[in-house]
Amino acid sequence: MPSTGPRTLHLNAFLMNAGHHDAAWRHPRTQPERVTDLRYFQQLAQTAERGLLDSVFLADGLALWGNVRHNALGGFEPLTLLSALAAVTERVGLIATVSTTFNEPFHTARKFASLDHISGGRAGWNIVTSGTVNEARNFGQDEHLEHRLRYERAREFLEVATKLWDSWEDDAILLDRERGVYADTDKVREIDHRGDYFGVRGPLNVPRTPQGYPLLVQAGSSEDGKEFAAQYAEAVFTAQQTLADAQAFYKDLKSRLARYGRTEDQLLVLPGIAPVIGSTEAEARALEQELTDLQVPDYGLAQLSGMLGTDLTGLPLDGPLPDLPEERDINGNKSRFTLVAELARRDGLTLRELIARLGAGRGHRVFAGTPEQLADQLEEWFTQGAADGFNIMPPHLPGGLEDFVDDVVPILQRRGLFRTEYTGRTLREHYGLARPANRLVTAASAPSLATTS
Amino acid sequence: MPSTGPRTLHLNAFLMNAGHHDAAWRHPRTQPERVTDLRYFQQLAQTAERGLLDSVFLADGLALWGNVRHNALGGFEPLTLLSALAAVTERVGLIATVSTTFNEPFHTARKFASLDHISGGRAGWNIVTSGTVNEARNFGQDEHLEHRLRYERAREFLEVATKLWDSWEDDAILLDRERGVYADTDKVREIDHRGDYFGVRGPLNVPRTPQGYPLLVQAGSSEDGKEFAAQYAEAVFTAQQTLADAQAFYKDLKSRLARYGRTEDQLLVLPGIAPVIGSTEAEARALEQELTDLQVPDYGLAQLSGMLGTDLTGLPLDGPLPDLPEERDINGNKSRFTLVAELARRDGLTLRELIARLGAGRGHRVFAGTPEQLADQLEEWFTQGAADGFNIMPPHLPGGLEDFVDDVVPILQRRGLFRTEYTGRTLREHYGLARPANRLVTAASAPSLATTS
Structure with a gap:
């Protein structure tokens, strides 16, 4: 049931190998030798659960990253890893990234249904499109699908997936020994989808699964991405650097919901934040500097080249950015391109400075400070119309998540901003989102198996 | 390491919802209300592990079965379920069925690599092709791929998957903080596969994963299937009704290995057996009869129609089989067709009798008797050149597996036919099979990432 108490924030732990900072694996507080060990991720998920976080989340790509x-490369595929974590956790939600571009909806719908059972x-699906040539080349294609067509395919993919999740009514299984x-075939339906892509x-x-559908999450902030989110997403992970930008994004996204017959409380906005936590501000800044000092400039330049769709190899690190293409000419992550380009322009950063600024969060907001200062920041965004919660991206793991859970969560709880116990059992209940109705039950035209076979 | 001790048999537990008998879910010893509960399968896997079995195994199909x-429908997709079971078991192998027909090798190779980590x-892959129209129609096709082409695609799929598993050398990760x-890019390679299908x-x-490749398992016994097995499989699940048939199959399959440069100990043959266990023979036969009495004839007829590629609806249950097509005209499971047709012909069975005979094992051998009698049967096949081990298909679950583990395994151990403790950690070690060499290391022509990017 959606909560009726005071509005509280929602927290997702974005798990990433040795941590989100690109040099995290070199830092003494991390354990990069354990990133292909299930027990390492088990420990992270259990830490998130100890902190009563709504969910843990895994990003994904269909080619070697960076x-x-x-x-540090991880190696676990999200659906298999989160299935394993489901067996060793009780309450925390489990959000897997799966692309609609190189998958089949039958497989994807089925795997999420399986994870939800x-x-x-506790299953959630971060719905992404695959926008890199490296990914396309692992699936028999030399070029990736154009941005708008990727979203067309994603929309049809969601139509099919939701119909498949609805193909069994909740009470179809009779078990009349x-x-x-065994099952009432009047309550099991073919979906008979014939579309442009599937x-x-x-x-x-x-x-049908405990949640009906997994929680539907989306993370693209381009025009296509926002429109897709407004239609389907129930939680949105986004990258915003300033309160004003976050407020504008929040308002923009929420205002799009009405045209799909949805209300503002049906979609939660969770900006990412990479918190560099210290017991004093000086300690936090020193940790941030330690991580920056461990960065490999070649790596940062290659990452930046990817984000900007521009080869920066060989350019002087202490010089400015070269001229960049327009967002409309970017076919990868459009919103990340714009965010990075604006950050550099606004603050007049050199390449080296930009690489340092992006190291911890890849464009997500980085905040170095004490637990109290971090709580202030989260509270400000939460109460000022910029966020319904946050996507927490610890720069180093496991310590960065432990610090957040042990030092920041209690402050948020004391301020009445965060739960002090899990009150729900499902991920939808944690996020205060309703279980979706089965659309095929009311669709009089949908023939059941009893009439078709 | 392959074992050098006396030859012992290998046992796989084939897990199937309420049990393999098609009426198992109606029997009081089963718990069909638990088949979408992870803890139910956790209990089954832990029972298999308590019995020191080599592995547990899940079949699969890409459409609603039967x-x-x-x-009783289950509902778990094998890779997600086995990933969850990996987290709550320590030693038992985990074999998932995944089709090569409607999947992409990059996804499949990756998920198995993830499960192996x-x-x-402990990961194993039962490699199947999808041969039903119902499956094709969930993937945008109105007709399924012709039998021979399915195997062509499967061979290319395996070529790609094994190259992907070899694309990282074992010691590619340096972790030089x-x-x-992080990684030695001389030891990470593009595979650059361009073939007919992928x-x-x-x-x-x-x-690269602990086992290098998951254990490669195959279960088709047609000509195409046997040839595929001889080339790739390391364990074969097969359905054989008589010792003579099993000996002939065993000899045939092993004799095909040499032409692929393989030795006979590189492929294990595991016939299926559905053991109906009682403390006396009379008790076992009574249990078998109880299960037969719970069969729904319409269901049996529909299943039989599918196996025989012939619509049997409306035929008198106490009459004989109608004329059947030839195996060459069957495009589904060719070997199962022939087995069932021969079983009916040999024993002069009516439709009702045939349905009863197939109820427990869908064509696999059914044996009702005491633990001692069952051990005698297993020993006979194992020592008489018919089997390297067995695929145990309990007619009812969880009790049928518990009976096998508690009452049959100790007899096999006393006879020196089965391990008394796990001596290996990996599934390959349990089966006495070597870890595959990395083929790309010796292929001088394979460029590494260091030279291509």
């Missing part, structure tokens, strides 16, 4: 010469209703009737007959071979 | 009106080297070098550049975004 440059493995200089940064496995976890007792006496009469030998043809899927259904039904799904998984009964 | 007729949900009369039989998650489980510390001092110099900031174009995959690679490398995989998962480092």
